[in-house]
Amino acid sequence: MTDHDIPADQLFPGTGDSVLDSMSFLSEVAERHPGAVSFAAGRPYEGYFDPESIPRHIETYRRYLRDTAGLDDTVVRQRLMQYGSTKGIAREVLAEHLLRDEGIDADVDAIVTTVGCQEAMYITARALHSRPEDVLLAVSPTYSGFLGAAALAGIRVLPVADSPDGMDLDDLSRTVRSARAAGLRPRALYVVPDFANPSGMSLDERTRSHLLALAGELDLLIVEDSPYRLIGGEGRRASLKARDTERRVLHLGSFAKTVFPGVRVGYCVADQRTDDGGVLADRLARIKSMVTVNTSPVTQAIVAGCLLEHDFSLESANTRETAAYRRNLTHLLEGLTARFGPDAHEEHGVSWNVPTGGFFAVLTTDFTVDDALLEHSADRYGVLWTPMHHFFHGGPQPSGMRLSCSSLSPAEIDTGLDRLAAMVAGVRAGCRGGDR
């Protein structure tokens, strides 16, 4: 090392910051095995991506600004190309969409448009971290992007026990009360009520209403993340925010799955009043101004144009995509049954949950699933998946793998499952490592 090189331990994130390490490791494995079938990537289906839609959406929004909003060309040009409002330039269009698709009646001043939902998670975690004793809560396992945002904001996330209903509410109560007894200040619970990442599971009606009531009792905010809601198909339950009569819920959204990921636009509805006469969204915007100044108005125009072209409804804009996701998930679950049979646990040491929509299902195993097994699976069998341990942040950690089927074709799912079944058989025959 020469004198101008930097000791790695003098930089954040340190090697102990396991969430960030996880993300790098997983993307590196994927990059080293471009030919593998990947049940790892939680990516939207690409089959309907249309690059021609990009200029069309922008043009639709320009026309809307000119013809409906009545702005002159100079102002339209400025809106699209100059610096602009930190909270976002197309919030009235977003608000109409939230009303139409979600029944959420959001004031435009309570909306902050963000660079993907990741930025919404980060600024929320940062805003809620004002003292060392502040903590957040989330079911363990939970989405690693949220854990990473919290790590960056320097705020701890306490684990809440998982359950077949999606969350153990008794454990939530216990965790909040014991945290308070220990001098900590629980600020908010992060939850993905619909088709959660990684579990794929959804909160049922009863759990939703109990959770809202409990948040009131415990005086806790809820940070509701909703990436998969509008592509889940029939039987959609009302969001927590739509049921929220007490402004307990911050509603986070993403257009990555409903417009396209590369647009990098998300948002946060934060209508909580602060006792200085503002709303929480004002604070979030002030933080955002120091992270990214504002979200690109070009990408906001793409989202707004897409919404305008579909009468503000992304659910109806995504009927083809939703059908593809349902088809894939059904194909995955039926394929697991076909390969492992009705006595999967006894005969093969595996079992799986049965989500009703979304991108993910979880295969639970009676053998150890770790990063070494993933490498082995990629090298020897050509199939990728995500070890579940990357999503746990405390509490019991049953061994297993997250299987994502969102961006595959049914034929790829079949190939991947054949390889997965061979890998499982190999592990159980004790030849893991030996045949590398």
Place this chain on the structure above:
Amino acid sequence: MTDHDIPADQLFPGTGDSVLDSMSFLSEVAERHPGAVSFAAGRPYEGYFDPESIPRHIETYRRYLRDTAGLDDTVVRQRLMQYGSTKGIAREVLAEHLLRDEGIDADVDAIVTTVGCQEAMYITARALHSRPEDVLLAVSPTYSGFLGAAALAGIRVLPVADSPDGMDLDDLSRTVRSARAAGLRPRALYVVPDFANPSGMSLDERTRSHLLALAGELDLLIVEDSPYRLIGGEGRRASLKARDTERRVLHLGSFAKTVFPGVRVGYCVADQRTDDGGVLADRLARIKSMVTVNTSPVTQAIVAGCLLEHDFSLESANTRETAAYRRNLTHLLEGLTARFGPDAHEEHGVSWNVPTGGFFAVLTTDFTVDDALLEHSADRYGVLWTPMHHFFHGGPQPSGMRLSCSSLSPAEIDTGLDRLAAMVAGVRAGCRGGDR
């Protein structure tokens, strides 16, 4: 306050976080006075903004990916619309631009493409904050966006004294040594060597080489921010990074002034090696993945397409803009002389510096310039500017105002200067406040 409202003091940023307060206050004043002539906004000139360039740039980049890079349509579509590399999708184009315009030979692996330069500042400040004793340094006054990024990352910025050369290097030495003696760990100096915000001043040749030598002696990194370099016109001096033979310099850039602000694309060249075998850019990318995942590939395509259309040179792409900025700055400086005369200090209590390019000049006053005077100036005289105190973060704070002339026409500059001169006369006649 009902039980679900949030006490303002339980949120970050607290009211003591003056940088963030400053930014909100300044934009609020501007919003309340849309009709005022604004010397406040440091915005690029809008006269040449062309919304038609947006789809054209995207198409240029698509054609490049197809015809030059030889990618098939599916891969091109994926590149533009799917999630993508955290470091950026068009780094080879950015690297060619850095070589062409700046003589910087950057390895693509050392480049991180960011959501504007603001994100580059934030992730840099965050990466360098690994222990409580870590501190950064910057001339006082300095760009408030950098101070905000540091505040968000929780890292202190020590003030270095200003000088007619742009920085007092003796004070830099003293500050670093006394910080170390006090147990602090100075990590890096932030500096805008060309047409600095707010001062407008540039480091001369001698100061540049002395600064680099001193950084070596003091074992300090330099974070070089370069937003105005390519629109400054003749006589441009080599950047610190182009002179950097020891990987002492992180080079931050923005396309806000050279493509357009709404594109929200910036970058960081961080080629410093870390002793775990990586480069600093890897760490920055890991942090970025938790802030915004990746920069919108659509906006990266716009920048890349613009570069491809101009043979990688933004200096030559901006000849009209550069001429407009030079014209405006000359008009502003001549207008000050015309209104305040050769004995401005004695007769009117004002003096100003004479930058050779960029967006800003500073009017120093022998009367107090504060936020109340700005409100008065806006209400009574219809002219906006930025009180200098918003840019100081320690050290002596001479009273004054930053005047930006970048987005105005010569006629607007004349009107604004007439109003400014009337306001100065009013203050000196003692009628400030009385005639509100």
